[in-house]
Amino acid sequence: MHYSKIIKIGILLTILCLGCRKCFVFLEQNSCLDSGNVWDYKENRCRDDCLMWNKINGCIKMTDEQVQLFEKCRNKPVGCISDDVFKRICLQNRLPFNLKTVECDAEFTIDKCHKLGPDWIYPKNCK
Amino acid sequence: MDNNPYKNMTLRQELEARFDEVDRKQKEQDALDYIRNNMQNVTNKIEFDKYNKVSQVTTQQSPIQQIIGGAMDMVSEYFKMKKHGYKNLDDYHHCKANYNAASRGPYGYNTAKALGDTKEQFDFYWNQAYKGLSENDAQKDKIHDLGVNASGRLRGDSGLYNNAKDACAEYRAKNPAFPEKYW
Numbered sequence: 175m176h177y178s179k180i181i182k183i184g185i186l187l188t189i190l191c192l193g194c195r196k197c198f199v200f201l202e203q204n205s206c207l208d209s210g211n212v213w214d215y216k217e218n219r220c221r222d223d224c225l226m227w228n229k230i231n232g233c234i235k236m237t238d239e240q241v242q243l244f245e246k247c248r249n250k251p252v253g254c255i256s257d258d259v260f261k262r263i264c265l266q267n268r269l270p271f272n273l274k275t276v277e278c279d280a281e282f283t284i285d286k287c288h289k290l291g292p293d294w295i296y297p298k299n300c301k
Numbered sequence: 302m303d304n305n306p307y308k309n310m311t312l313r314q315e316l317e318a319r320f321d322e323v324d325r326k327q328k329e330q331d332a333l334d335y336i337r338n339n340m341q342n343v344t345n346k347i348e349f350d351k352y353n354k355v356s357q358v359t360t361q362q363s364p365i366q367q368i369i370g371g372a373m374d375m376v377s378e379y380f381k382m383k384k385h386g387y388k389n390l391d392d393y394h395h396c397k398a399n400y401n402a403a404s405r406g407p408y409g410y411n412t413a414k415a416l417g418d419t420k421e422q423f424d425f426y427w428n429q430a431y432k433g434l435s436e437n438d439a440q441k442d443k444i445h446d447l448g449v450n451a452s453g454r455l456r457g458d459s460g461l462y463n464n465a466k467d468a469c470a471e472y473r474a475k476n477p478a479f480p481e482k483y484w
Contacts, residue, residue, distance in 0.1 A: 205427060207382055208446070210389040225478060227386040248389060249445065252474040260478050276477035 210248055225263050226280050234267045234280055261295075268297040324407065328458070331414070331451055364408040371402035371409035375416050385483050389475040392449045396469035399453030400462075410458055417450040 203213045206220035212227040213220055223241050224233035236244070240263060247254035257276045264271040264278035270286075271278055274293040279286075287300035307315040362370065378398035382391065395417075402413035421443045428439040453469060462468035466484045473479060 201427065201431075203383065205424065205432060208391055208424060209442075210391050212386045212388055213383070222388075225388050225476070244389065247475075252471060257477070264478065275481065277480050278478035279480065280478070 225260075225267075225278070228280050230281050230283065231267070231269070234263065234269065234278070236263050237266075265295070265297050268299050270294045270296045270300070332455060334447075334451065362405055362409075364406075367405045367408035368412045370405050371412035372416065374398055374401040374405075374409075375413060381483075385479070387476050387479050390473065390479060392446075392475065393469050393472035393479075395446060395449045396453035396456075396472050397465040399450045400457035400465040400468050403454040403457030404460075404465075410454055413450070413454055417454075418447070421446050421450070 199218070202220065206213050209220075211220050211222045212224045212233075214224070214227055214233060215229070216232060221227070221233060222245070223236050223238075225236055226234045240259060243255060243259065260276050260278060261271050261273075269278050269280060269282045270290055272290075272293050273295060279290065279294075284299065287296055307318060310318065375398045378394050378401070382394040399413045399417060403410040424446070425439050425443045428434040428442060429436060434442070449472065453465075456462055456468040457465075466473075473484065
């Protein structure tokens with residue numbers, strides 16, 4: 175009788191702890207996104223060195239200088255970061271870059287090489 | 302001399318007129334707060350002037366539809382932001398969520414305002430307690446986000462834009478790598 179009571183309390187506390195942890199991670203993610211950063215779902219942490227994060231290619235990494243530039247330009251008007259910076263980030267992560275729209279295809283896989291259209295430039299690994 | 306504008310009205314008409322007056326004053330205050338927080342951007346002043354001249358959005362939705370729809374707009378945009386995971390696009394998603402909710406009508410507008418203000422107030426304390434920001438920095442962050450929320454709502458309410466993508470384009474430009482299919 176005594177043991178069953180302890181087990182019940184133990185289970186309840188475990189559920190409570192798991193619930194609190196989930197809630198805490200949710201709040202941490204929320205705070206991360208709200209400060210303009212991205213959440214790394216593999217490493218479960220907030221990152222300021224990724225231009226974006228997705229399941230296919232993970233973190234699209236930036237150099238320290240690029241991170242600093244983004245930080246400086248966070249609340250500045252548009253145009254603070256030149257298109258050339260985006261192009262470099264994109265190509266250094268082996269992703270194609272659209273010269274017209276400045277878009278970077280973060281979901282790119284090697285089988286899409288030279289199939290995206292005329293305005294795209296492709297990384298070196300596309301032969 | 303009697304200056305009472307409600308003099309020749311029935312009680313019902315007077316009440317409606319007074320409620321409209323309160324509503325208008327609240328929106329003007331909202332716009333003023335927004336301008337005060339974003340003085341560095343001249344276009345905001347233009348937006349404020351336009352806002353005062355253009356009639357409000359006329360909506361077909363019932364108040365309940367507006368409230369639930371507005372709340373859903375806010376929640377769905379939050380999950381989109383999480384799913385896409387692009388840097389510096391928090392302002393864009395804030396603006397878009399508020400635009401969509403406010404363009405539903407006055408109840409949608411107020412739902413977005415209530416939810417947005419509550420979240421920012423919570424973040425204000427969280428940023429100090431968990432992230433260790435100073436009160437001043439947390440306040441700056443809160444004011445910035447409230448300004449973006451207000452701009453989204455005002456644009457949604459003004460009827461000047463075709464959709465949220467156009468209305469919030471200036472925030473999206475902070476990360477032009479964001480692909481069009483997600484706009």
